[in-house]
Amino acid sequence: MEIFKNMEEYDYEQLVFCQDKNSGLKAIIAIHDTTIGxxxxxxxxxxxxxEEDAIIDALRLAKGMTYKNAAAGLDLGGGKTVxxxxxxxxxxxxxxxxxxxxxxxxxxxxxxxxxxxTTVKDMDIIHQETDYVTGISPEFGSSGNPSPITAYGVxxxxxxxxKEAFGDDSLEGRTIAVQGxxxxxxxxxxYLHREGAKLIVTDINQTAVQxxxxxxxxxxxxxxxxxxxxxxxxxxxxxxxxxxxxxxxRITAKVIAGSANNQLQRSSHGDxxxxxxxxxxxxYIINAGGVINVADELYGYNRERVLKKVEMIYDSVMNVFxxxxxxxxxxxxxxxxxxxxxxxxxxxxxxxxxxNEHHVLSRRK
Ligand SMILES: NC(=O)c1ccc[n+]([C@@H]2O[C@H](COP(=O)([O-])OP(=O)(O)OC[C@H]3O[C@@H](n4cnc5c(N)ncnc54)[C@H](O)[C@@H]3O)[C@@H](O)[C@H]2O)c1
Ligand SMILES: CC(C)C[C@H](N)C(=O)O
Numbered sequence: 001m002e003i004f005k006n007m008e009e010y011d012y013e014q015l016v017f018c019q020d021k022n023s024g025l026k027a028i029i030a031i032h033d034t035t036i037g038x039x040x041x042x043x044x045x046x047x048x049x050x051e052e053d054a055i056i057d058a059l060r061l062a063k064g065m066t067y068k069n070a071a072a073g074l075d076l077g078g079g080k081t082v083x084x085x086x087x088x089x090x091x092x093x094x095x096x097x098x099x100x101x102x103x104x105x106x107x108x109x110x111x112x113x114x115x116x117x118t119t120v121k122d123m124d125i126i127h128q129e130t131d132y133v134t135g136i137s138p139e140f141g142s143s144g145n146p147s148p149i150t151a152y153g154v155x156x157x158x159x160x161x162x163k164e165a166f167g168d169d170s171l172e173g174r175t176i177a178v179q180g181x182x183x184x185x186x187x188x189x190x191y192l193h194r195e196g197a198k199l200i201v202t203d204i205n206q207t208a209v210q211x212x213x214x215x216x217x218x219x220x221x222x223x224x225x226x227x228x229x230x231x232x233x234x235x236x237x238x239x240x241x242x243x244x245x246x247x248x249x250r251i252t253a254k255v256i257a258g259s260a261n262n263q264l265q266r267s268s269h270g271d272x273x274x275x276x277x278x279x280x281x282x283x284y285i286i287n288a289g290g291v292i293n294v295a296d297e298l299y300g301y302n303r304e305r306v307l308k309k310v311e312m313i314y315d316s317v318m319n320v321f322x323x324x325x326x327x328x329x330x331x332x333x334x335x336x337x338x339x340x341x342x343x344x345x346x347x348x349x350x351x352x353x354x355x356n357e358h359h360v361l362s363r364r365k
Pocket of ligand 2: 040041042112115116135287288290291
């Protein structure tokens with residue numbers, strides 16, 4: 001793999017490889033863009049088949065965070081970490097402490113939080129070595145697990161997408177196919193069930209499926225069959241790239257709205273959805289609740305302020321649809337334009353020289 005070629009393609013700033021033999025840590029921190037502020041993005045722990053897969057995932061996820069944070073109006077850039085390993089068997093406190101020291105060595109350029117495979121407890125261990133971590137336990141005045149807030153944002157965004165597709169934002173009686181019923185999707189299903197939606201669920205973890213079947217009367221299907229079920233809304237809430245060459249023509253839903261990051265394998269899949277008239281709520285707009293929640297810790301956490309902001313994901317999704325219709329472009333592109341405009345305006349406003357403690361002038365005491 002040509003690493004610099006890959007970094008150059010979307011202008012990544014930095015890729016950090018972290019290794020600690022004693023604890024087994026193998027982590028990759030990707031910092032995509034810090035124009036607006038320090039890079040904030042979670043840490044994913046996953047069993048990657050190859051090191052190349054792990055690097056590509058870190059890069060894709062980090063870029064997504066730049067766009068997510070910019071579009072959500074946060075004063076933050078984008079980054080992400082992947083830890084190579086099985087979250088069920090390979091965790092130990094020394095691993096997260098070693099990782100925390102690597103984060104500290106970046107001196108605030110990167111701030112972490114939870115993602116797939118990591119928990120509040122893991123963030124608390126990282127916190128023993130660095131302050132550049134969010135989503136730690138509420139005992140520290142922090143916001144805790146971001147997933148329920150992410151779920152609330154996805155629910156709000158899904159209602160906006162329903163309004164766009166069906167002319168009515170009620171989800172009562174709608175059939176919704178949920179792929180992956182983990183931390184975010186379980187709470188999402190609670191909202192959907194409460195509103196009277198009919199749920200079809202799948203997961204590679206049978207315990208997770210069973211929990212949703214029992215709690216919400218959901219119908220369970222095999223992971224490979226979720227693309228073929230008849231439904232109004234497809235909610236991808238597992239891993240990325242599930243909208244791809246193999247699935248795009250199998251999905252019959254009029255709406256795609258879910259929590260997963262990087263749902264489109266390639267941007268051309270977003271073009272196809274647009275041509276087919278599928279209402280796609282762009283992933284990083286609809287799933288921004290979690291990062292809005294953890295970012296609020298940087299100001300002194302206030303849950304009411306967070307809930308107000310996350311409720312507005314309905315309006316952000318609507319705004320993307322408006323731009324898409326106005327400019328005749330797919331929704332993923334409309335979202336990208338929104339984010340890029342904000343990054344560019346900040347970049348321009350920072351043109352003037354500003355003396356700081358690192359500048360050569362500071363040496364002339
Ligand atoms: N947790 C958050 O606050 C947050 C915020 C923004 C985005 N996201 C994204 O939302 C998604 C879900 O996050 P989460 O925190 O709920 O993770 P999670 O690990 O708790 O849940 C993911 C679920 O998907 C299942 N899964 C994995 N591969 C699957 C497959 N091929 N088919 C069916 N099920 C499969 C897993 O078994 C698991 O139950 C991820 O893509 C994550 O990056 C999460
Ligand atoms: C909580 C966030 C910082 C990270 C979250 N996993 C996301 O993708 O947005």
